[in-house]
Amino acid sequence: MIVGKNIHKYFGDIQVLKGLDLHIKRGEIVAIVGPSGAGKTTLLQILGTLDKPLKEKDYELSINNISLKNISDKELSEFRNNHIGFIFQFHQLLPEFTALENVCIPAYIGKKNKKETEIRAKELLEFLGLSHRIDHKPNELSGGEQQRVAVARALINNPSVILADEPSGNLDSESAKNLHELFFKLRDKFGQTFILVTHNEELAEMTDRKLTMIDGKIV
Template sequence: MIFGKNIHKYYGDVEVLKGVDLTINKGEVVAIVGPSGAGKTTLLQILGTLDKPNTQDDFELTINNTSLKKLPDNKLSVFRNNHIGFIFQFHQLLPEFSALENVCIPAFIGKKPKIEAEKKAKELLSFLGLSHRIHHKPSQLSGGEQQRVAVARALINNPSVILADEPSGNLDSESAKNLHELFFKLRDEFGQTFVLVTHNEDLANMADRKLNMIDGKIE
């Protein structure tokens, strides 16, 4: 599913990632843990093609059998929209749009017909227990509901992998517990692959594997 080799990242003279190697299998829930500043979010952004590594001769990054090493930016954007779903700590919903409209945005970017996109979005929101909230705007939803809308948005294009950066960091304990259980339900029902950056020990301990990052490397 995901294969990364010798991933380096510099910001100026500071080397944030120091030759990271990792392999993540389809259907795995993998937690990346470690202290602040270890490079976890930087690694997640590179896996999600939101940032680019400093390439080395033997660098490689492959997702779903596609090498991303030499893809031009326009093709990289298309790949990202079709194959990678994102969930952030601060859900990043657009406040002027309803839950349904927020979920549909990646599908519209992918040029899916409106009828098809809305049908899939309604199915996802219903699966996530939000069928009665589809026309509500983010300000009318609880924190847990907003994050479930963000999960539906991440799933709308049937991505190969979902990358989540501190997905429960802004939730109360009960909402966080529900979100964590939802990830495993999605994995079990849809074979979804998750890579989670988290400081939440409960979530990390639930994962199939924990990757511990220290000082820009995976131990």
């Protein structure tokens, strides 16, 4: 499903990823843990095609048997929109739009049919217990509700991979627990692969597999 081999990354003179290898199966929920500065978020950004490994190294990176090494930036953008969903710690919802509109944005970017997109967005929000909040803007929602809107947005294009960077880091303990349980319900219903960067040990222990990063490598 996801294969990375010999992944290197530098920021200036600082080497952040040091020949990292990774293999994740379809439908797995995998946690990536480790101390701050270990390279977890950098790895997630590379897997999400938001950044690229050091091209001078002979690396491999593929998702769904599609090699991402030599495709153009336009093709990479289209791949990202169709195959990858993102969940961030601070939601990143657009404040001027309603919950429904926020969820629809990735589909609109992908030029999906407006009517079909809104139907799917409403179905996702209903599944996430937010059918009564679709016309509310982010400042009218609780932190947990905002994060569930962000989850629906990540799912709108039916991506094969969901990448989450500290998804519960800004939530109270009850909302975090609910979000963690939600990931498993989503995997069972929609079959996505989840990769979660987290400092939350409870979430990490719930996942199918926990990968520990130290000093730019998985140990």
